[in-house]
Amino acid sequence: MSVHEIDEITSDIAGVYGVTEADVVLTVDYISSGALNATIPSAMSHSEAVDSIEKSISDILGIHSSNVNVLIDDEGKITYSVAVDSYITAASMVNTTQQGTFVSQLYDALQNFGIDLEDVAPEDDVDILVSFRFHLLIF
Numbered sequence: 511m512s513v514h515e516i517d518e519i520t521s522d523i524a525g526v527y528g529v530t531e532a533d534v535v536l537t538v539d540y541i542s543s544g545a546l547n548a549t550i551p552s553a554m555s556h557s558e559a560v561d562s563i564e565k566s567i568s569d570i571l572g573i574h575s576s577n578v579n580v581l582i583d584d585e586g587k588i589t590y591s592v593a594v595d596s597y598i599t600a601a602s603m604v605n606t607t608q609q610g611t612f613v614s615q616l617y618d619a620l621q622n623f624g625i626d627l628e629d630v631a632p633e634d635d636v637d638i639l640v641s642f643r644f645h646l647l648i649f
Contacts, residue, residue, distance in 0.1 A: 511538050511597070511638060519640060529644050539639045540600035543591040544607060544632035546616075551624045556582060559625065563588065566619035570612060571603060593639070600636040607632035 516536055524531045550559045560580045567590055568575040579591045594600050606612050607630065617627045 511640070520642075523642050523644070527644060533644045534642055535644065536640065536642045539593040539595065539641075540597045541591050541593050541637040541639055542600050542603040542607065542633065543589065543637070544630060546588040546590065546627065546631075547629040548588060548620065549626040549628065550582075550586070554624065558623075562623040562625060563590065563620065566616055566623070567592070570615045570619065571606060597636060597638075604632060604634065604636060608634075 516538065520531050520534045520536050523529075523534050523536070527534075546563070548563075554562075559582060563580045564575050564578045567580070568578045571578075571592065573592065573594070577593050579593070581589050583589075592600070592603050594603065613627075613630050616630060620627045
């Protein structure tokens with residue numbers, strides 16, 4: 511996303527909410543994501559499984575675990591997303607997760623936690639998430 515596009519969005523938000531552009535804080539995250547098919551040990555809690563998968567992905571990609579979000583739904587479907595602040599970095603993450611090396615490293619890392627990885631299905635594209643907040647003083 512270009513600086514010009516960010517400035518336009520900031521201006522639009524300020525106009526809609528009646529605040530100055532200086533009061534608007536805009537955040538742009540570039541997100542790569544995918545799905546995992548894995549068997550989680552029955553003795554492992556949901557939060558332990560999420561933490562283990564997040565740690566494994568972040569360690570392999572060389573990023574902080576706070577940039578990785580793992581969700582396991584009620585049916586056991588596992589999805590992950592990696593949020594970074596640059597499109598180039600996100601595109602590189604997509605490329606990395608599509609490599610056999612990533613899959614084998616993730617398989618080995620998850621085995622250390624007793625999780626059996628069966629398949630990794632990374633998405634081919636990068637999503638852009640724009641969020642904002644602003645300061646509003648009420649008298």
